[in-house]
Structures are given as structure tokens and as C-alpha cells.
Amino acid sequence: MNRRVRQQDIARKLGVSINTVSLALKDSGRINEDTKLKVQEVAKALNYIPNSIARSLVQKRTFVIGFILPSITNPIQIETAQNIERKLLANGYNMMLMTSDYDKNYETKALDILLSRQVDGIFMFPTDIQNQKKSQEKIKAIRDANYPIILLSGGNFNLPSDSVYMNQYLGAYKATRHLTSMGHKEIAIIYGGARNTEKHQGYIAALKDSGLEYNPNQVATVGNSSYEQGYRAASKILRNGSVTAILASGDYLALGALRWCREQGLRVPEDVAIIGFDDLEASRFAEIPLTTITYKVEELTTRATELLFSLISDQETSTWLKPRKVEIEPTLVVRQSCGFKKRSGELL
Amino acid sequence: MNRRVRQQDIARKLGVSINTVSLALKDSGRINEDTKLKVQEVAKALNYIPNSIARSLVQKRTFVIGFILPSITNPIQIETAQNIERKLLANGYNMMLMTSDYDKNYETKALDILLSRQVDGIFMFPTDIQNQKKSQEKIKAIRDANYPIILLSGGNFNLPSDSVYMNQYLGAYKATRHLTSMGHKEIAIIYGGARNTEKHQGYIAALKDSGLEYNPNQVATVGNSSYEQGYRAASKILRNGSVTAILASGDYLALGALRWCREQGLRVPEDVAIIGFDDLEASRFAEIPLTTITYKVEELTTRATELLFSLISDQETSTWLKPRKVEIEPTLVVRQSCGFKKRSGELL
DNA sequence: TTGTAGGCGTTATCAA
DNA sequence: TTGATAACGCCTACAA
Numbered sequence: 001m002n003r004r005v006r007q008q009d010i011a012r013k014l015g016v017s018i019n020t021v022s023l024a025l026k027d028s029g030r031i032n033e034d035t036k037l038k039v040q041e042v043a044k045a046l047n048y049i050p051n052s053i054a055r056s057l058v059q060k061r062t063f064v065i066g067f068i069l070p071s072i073t074n075p076i077q078i079e080t081a082q083n084i085e086r087k088l089l090a091n092g093y094n095m096m097l098m099t100s101d102y103d104k105n106y107e108t109k110a111l112d113i114l115l116s117r118q119v120d121g122i123f124m125f126p127t128d129i130q131n132q133k134k135s136q137e138k139i140k141a142i143r144d145a146n147y148p149i150i151l152l153s154g155g156n157f158n159l160p161s162d163s164v165y166m167n168q169y170l171g172a173y174k175a176t177r178h179l180t181s182m183g184h185k186e187i188a189i190i191y192g193g194a195r196n197t198e199k200h201q202g203y204i205a206a207l208k209d210s211g212l213e214y215n216p217n218q219v220a221t222v223g224n225s226s227y228e229q230g231y232r233a234a235s236k237i238l239r240n241g242s243v244t245a246i247l248a249s250g251d252y253l254a255l256g257a258l259r260w261c262r263e264q265g266l267r268v269p270e271d272v273a274i275i276g277f278d279d280l281e282a283s284r285f286a287e288i289p290l291t292t293i294t295y296k297v298e299e300l301t302t303r304a305t306e307l308l309f310s311l312i313s314d315q316e317t318s319t320w321l322k323p324r325k326v327e328i329e330p331t332l333v334v335r336q337s338c339g340f341k342k343r344s345g346e347l348l
Numbered sequence: 349m350n351r352r353v354r355q356q357d358i359a360r361k362l363g364v365s366i367n368t369v370s371l372a373l374k375d376s377g378r379i380n381e382d383t384k385l386k387v388q389e390v391a392k393a394l395n396y397i398p399n400s401i402a403r404s405l406v407q408k409r410t411f412v413i414g415f416i417l418p419s420i421t422n423p424i425q426i427e428t429a430q431n432i433e434r435k436l437l438a439n440g441y442n443m444m445l446m447t448s449d450y451d452k453n454y455e456t457k458a459l460d461i462l463l464s465r466q467v468d469g470i471f472m473f474p475t476d477i478q479n480q481k482k483s484q485e486k487i488k489a490i491r492d493a494n495y496p497i498i499l500l501s502g503g504n505f506n507l508p509s510d511s512v513y514m515n516q517y518l519g520a521y522k523a524t525r526h527l528t529s530m531g532h533k534e535i536a537i538i539y540g541g542a543r544n545t546e547k548h549q550g551y552i553a554a555l556k557d558s559g560l561e562y563n564p565n566q567v568a569t570v571g572n573s574s575y576e577q578g579y580r581a582a583s584k585i586l587r588n589g590s591v592t593a594i595l596a597s598g599d600y601l602a603l604g605a606l607r608w609c610r611e612q613g614l615r616v617p618e619d620v621a622i623i624g625f626d627d628l629e630a631s632r633f634a635e636i637p638l639t640t641i642t643y644k645v646e647e648l649t650t651r652a653t654e655l656l657f658s659l660i661s662d663q664e665t666s667t668w669l670k671p672r673k674v675e676i677e678p679t680l681v682v683r684q685s686c687g688f689k690k691r692s693g694e695l696l
Numbered sequence: 697t698t699g700t701a702g703g704c705g706t707t708a709t710c711a712a
Numbered sequence: 713t714t715g716a717t718a719a720c721g722c723c724t725a726c727a728a
Contacts, residue, residue, distance in 0.1 A: 006705060017715045022707065032713060047489070052464045053404050054705035057720045062401065072430040082420040082447060094461060097445045099430060113442060116400045141395070227633040259633045281600075285575040285607045287635035354721060365699045370723065380697060402721035406704045
């Protein structure tokens with residue numbers, strides 16, 4: 001690769017010092033207008049591009065924020081990432097995205113990589129954090145070092161971490177209660193990737209509050225949150241007859257299950273009611289529009305970036321005393337797949 | 349933020365020189381085993397994390413690869429990114445992802461940011477590159493500086509750039525020919541975001557080769573490639589009766605169109621045939637499984653990373669003489685939406 | 697096997 | 713308003 005143009009090259013060409021160039025390029029007020037213009041002109045002519053690595057080294061800031069998520073396949077996670085990227089960009093930051101593939105070892109490794117790259121802060125969708133002693137300790141250590149890290153999940157009540165998240169417990173609770181209120185007594189739940197503890201507890205609590213018993217046989221965990229796996233999960237859970245309703249931890253899972261039902265001649269919602277999670281666009285446009293629990297991306301990312309920036313700028317002050325937990329309440333969007341009838345011709 | 353641990357801190361603690369620490373940490377052979385172990389022990393105890401910014405500055409390599417794509421909403425682009433990220437990771441590289449939002453100005457700005465951050469190479473899904481003089485020049489300049497950049501699109505035949513891409517011309521050609529072979533004479537095409545020149549020319553060529561005339565009124569370009577916009581496009585293009593087939597530049601567009609047809613009482617494929625692009629999972633699981641053109645992500649990313657790494661390692665040699673163009677041939681996957689009948693019970 | 701010295705490209709500090 | 717000088721943390725020579 002050809003040698004990059006440096007400030008020194010500009011300086012030499014003009015017979016001034018590097019310092020002058022540096023000041024001129026950052027449009028400093030305390031420099032002669034003429035020299036400033038000359039420097040900027042030469043910089044442009046030589047196609048000078050500042051080396052932000054060098055700048056970062058001395059300033060101890062990279063203006064890069066790390067983002068760790070389990071799977072890029074999950075539209076919600078990706079949308080969250082994109083949304084945050086936009087907000088960061090507006091503040092002069094870039095984002096470094098890392099996927100953990102639901103691999104707990106890689107998750108902590110990703111943290112190390114980001115720290116090594118000196119990112120100014122980290123967002124993270126943790127994988128099954130309740131059961132990850134190692135991740136927990138690492139996250140705690142990072143925060144203890146006054147290093148901004150924000151979790152986008154709420155399943156870490158004992159962990160002193162700053163968090164912004166949808167209340168998944170409540171989402172599952174609302175969905176399950178809706179189903180029981182419509183008379184369902186055998187309600188299955190399916191998970192992709194790993195069982196979500198919060199959702200699971202919401203589900204169990206709703207059953208209990210409805211006077212129903214929790215039946216572990218009505219829980220299925222499949223490989224990931226795709227259509228394919230939802231299709232598989234439905235075939236497992238519905239084969240033995242009694243189940244009349246399914247709560248799926250993601251909309252794709254729900255839509256895959258819906259497809260299986262149709263192929264088996266089961267009517268949705270008459271024979272099987274289905275509710276998903278996340279309110280993806282695909283759910284609105286499905287053959288049987290899907291009842292689902294919202295994921296408020298815009299609200300979540302707004303709160304999350306606010307929190308991150310306050311941590312970044314309020315170094316060492318009261319912001320750091322007590323981790324903040326920002327909880328966002330999901331709502332149930334009732335469409336056709338759980339029994340509600342659509343009026344003809346209307347696009348839900 | 350608390351002060352980070354440096355090699356110097358380890359050195360001081362052990363009463364050795366920084367150089368010893370540096371060598372020990374990189375597991376150099378020419379150092380005493382004992383001191384090496386002691387250094388590594390202390391490093392671990394102090395929770396030392398190497399500062400890759402400093403390392404990059406001296407080594408002139410960051411082990412970061414930039415990736416520019418127009419929209420994170422597009423599942424194919426994201427899958428490509430993820431796929432490439434995995435392959436990079438296996439080689440010790442990380443990825444910096446930037447979205448251009450189909451904004452041509454931001455595209456060149458993203459290039460500058462990546463260059464400034466000293467990434468070791470760049471992948472890019474260009475936006476409408478044929479009509480972007482500015483982007484073209486920039487890309488050419490980057491390559492002329494022996495800086496590895498690979499375009500993931502083929503619509504730049506005059507541009508001396510290394511490229512790995514699906515042959516979209518051929519894809520559109522195949523799809524259109526398939527429709528004409530089934531007797532369709534009024535075939536519309538819809539685009540999301542921007543008109544894709546390659547696809548457009550394939551479409552026109554196929555019409556011509558089938559003895560049909562190109563009718564600009566049967567072309568619609570909508571805001572993006574979502575279900576919503578496909579729904580809108582269908583309402584525009586089908587309102588005036590004559591069209592009997594739609595080719596959509598993306599599967600979500602196609603599925604949105606499908607939804608509109610169903611709501612209007614139009615049968616697919618009997619009244620309207622629909623073909624999409626990209627072969628997303630959603631297409632396989634749709635109410636009417638979608639006929640579509642494949643996007644061979646795995647093959648594409650494999651070839652693309654191979655090419656990038658060869659450019660990175662073969663600095664200054666023959667690799668650089670002539671830009672390489674790797675073209676991947678798409679295939680037509682025939683499902684129900686264009687007239688082919690599914691056998692009952694079979695999951696396509 | 698280890699230590700010393702110099703430099704990567706930039707910014708910050710202080711003097712001129 | 714400018715210039716010299718010293719960092720930033722690490723690596724690569726080369727010397728000891």
C-alpha cells in the first residue's frame with residue numbers, strides 16, 4: 001500500500017511546523033486565517049486523511065462504541081443495532097458490531113476484543129445472563145472500572161449493571177393471560193436458541209393467576225428463532241392433541257408454527273391460537289395476521305443512547321453511583337391469530 | 349474511567365524492562381520460560397488488556413475490515429455481513445459495519461471514515477454505482493493506492509474494481525423468461541429503494557427475446573424493499589387491469605404484493621403470477637410459497653473473503669495488476685407463486 | 697536472554 | 713500566531 005499522507009507531509013510542503021498543520025486542520029481560532037486556508041488547501045490537494053488511530057492514542061478516546069448481540073438473524077436485534085448506529089453517528093461515534101452466536105464463551109471474548117480496541121462504551125444483548133457467572137463477573141468488573149456498559153436485557157436483577165430493556169416478564173404474562181381469558185387451558189410455549197427466563201416466569205405466573213397448572217411437557221426449546229424451527233416446534237408440541245394455544249418467543253417461530261398448522265389442516269385461530277413476540281413486519285402481513293407483543297425499538301434505543309452518553313460524559317460523578325435500570329413496558333397487539341376477527345378488507 | 353493497566357505496570361512490578369514484558373506476552377521463543385510465566389501471571393492478575401490502538405499505530409495494521417451496506421433491513425445484506433464477519437474472525441479480524449441508508453453522500457463519507465480509522469480493507473454494497481461519479485472516483489483512487497476494496501455488486505463494468513457479485517442481469521432475465529414461457533405478456537417489475545440497473549436490463553432483454561415490448565408504465569419504484577412497500581407497489585401497478593405477472597426486486601416486496609392480491613380477491617398464481625429475488629426463508633414459508641431467484645450467500649462470501657485476503661497479503665504484486673471480477677450465477681427456484689402446483693403436504 | 701533507544705502520527709503544553 | 717518538545721502504549725531494531 002502506498003504511504004499515506006501525514007500532517008508532516010503537508011508541513012514540509014508549506015515550510016511550517018506540524019503543530020501549525022494540526023491546528024489549522026481542526027479549524028482552531030488561534031491561528032492565522034491565511035495559513036489556515038493554505039494548509040487546508042494543500043491537505044485537500046494531497047488527499048490527506050487524518051489517522052484516527054494516532055489521534056485516539058493521545059486523546060484516549062476512539063469514538064467507537066461496541067455492540068454485542070447474539071444473532072444478526074434476529075430482526076429486532078438488528079433493528080436495534082441500526083437504530084443505535086444512527087444515533088451514535090449523529091454524535092460523531094461509529095459502531096463496532098460483534099455477534100456472539102449465542103455462544104457464551106465467545107460473548108466474553110467479544111468483550112475483551114472491544115476493550116482491547118479501546119471502544120468508548122458497550123451495548124450488549126446478553127445471552128442467558130442469569131446463568132453466566134463468568135459474563136456476570138466480567139460485566140461487573142467493567143462497570144467497576146467506570147467503563148460504560150449497558151445491557152439491553154432485564155434478566156439480571158442481581159447484577160449491578162445499567163440496563164435498558166423491554167419487560168419480557170410482563171409481555172409473556174399479558175399474552176398468556178389473554179389466552180386464558182379466552183378459555184384456553186392447555187397453553188404451550190416455545191423458545192428459540194435458549195429458554196428466556198423472564199418470559200418463562202411471566203408465562204408461569206399467568207397460568208397460576210388463572211388457576212392453571214404449569215406443565216413442563218408443554219415447553220419446547222428449538223435451535224433458533226427461525227420459521228423452520230417454529231415449524232418443527234409446532235410438530236413436536238401439537239402432535240399429542242391436547243394443546244389449543246401456543247405462545248412463541250419470537251414472531252418467526254410463531255409464523256413457522258402457523259404454517260405447520262395449516263399444512264395439518266388445523267385452523268388458526270379456531271383450532272389453535274398463536275401469539276408471538278416482537279411485532280415484526282412479517283407478522284402484520286402474514287396470511288393470518290399474528291397477535292404479538294410489541295418491541296419498542298425506538299423508545300428503547302433512545303433511552304439506551306441517552307444513558308450511555310450520560311455515563312460517558314459524567315465520568316466519575318454521581319451517575320456512576322447506582323446502576324440505572326430503565327424498563328419499557330410492552331403491549332399486546334391483538335390480530336387474527338388468537339381469535340379476534342378481522343373486519344374484511346382492512347389491513348391491520 | 350480508571351487508568352488502564354499497561355505493559356509498563358507489569359514491568360515495574362517485576363523489575364524487568366517493558367521489552368521483556370512485550371516479548372513474554374506474545375509468547376516469544378527467545379525469552380526465559382520462567383520470566384515468561386511470571387509476566388503472564390502478573391498480567392492476568394492485574395487484568396491486563398493489550399491496547400490494540402497503540403499496537404496498530406506501530407504495526408500499521410488494525411485487523412479491522414470495513415463493511416458498507418445500504419440497509420440493515422435487507423436480510424440478504426445482513427446475512428452477507430454476518431457470514432463475512434465469521435470468516436474474518438477466524439482470521440483474527442474484526443468488522444466495522446456502516447450503513448449508508450441508500451444515501452450516496454453518506455456512502456463516500458463512510459469510505460472516508462473507514463480510511464481514517466485505518467481499516468485493513470473494505471467490502472461494499474454500492475448504491476446505484478453506475479450513476480455515482482463521485483463514488484466511482486473515490487473507489488478507483490482507493491484501489492490505485494493499493495488499498496484493498498471489494499465491491500459486492502456487478503453494476504460497474506467500466507470501473508476497474510475488484511468485485512464479487514451475483515449476476516443480477518441473468519437473474520432477472522431467467523425470471524422474466526420463465527414468465528413469458530408460461531404465456532404472460534404483461535409483466536410488471538417493481539423496485540425498492542432505487543432501480544437496479546442490472547436487473548432492469550435483464551428484464552428488458554428477456555422481454556425483447558420473447559418478442560414483447562418494454563412498457564415503462566409497468567415499472568414501479570417504491571421507497572424501500574419492505575412488505576409495506578410491496579403492498580403499495582402492487583396496488584399501483586395492478587389497479588389498471590392488464591398486468592398478469594409481477595417481478596419484484598426483493599422477496600419482501602413480492603410478499604407484500606401477494607398480500608395485496610389476496611385482499612383484492614386476486615388469486616396467485618391464477619390471476620397474478622409473482623416472482624421475487626433473494627430466496628429468503630420467509631418466501632419458503634409464505635402462504636403461497638414464492639418463486640424466487642437465489643442469492644448464494646455462502647459462495648459469495650467465501651469468494652469475497654478469499655479475494656480480500658489475497659489482496660491484503662500479496663501487497664505490491666501481480667494480484668493488483670488487474671482487478672478481478674468474480675461472478676456468481678443465480679438460479680430460479682420455482683415454487684407456487686408463478687403457477688407451479690405444489691404436491692399436497694410437501695414443504696417446499 | 698534481556699535492556700535501551702527510537703519511532704508510529706497525532707495532540708497538548710509551553711515557550712518564543 | 714507559531715514552533716519545539718514531550719507524551720500516548722506498543723513494537724522493532726540493535727546492543728549488552
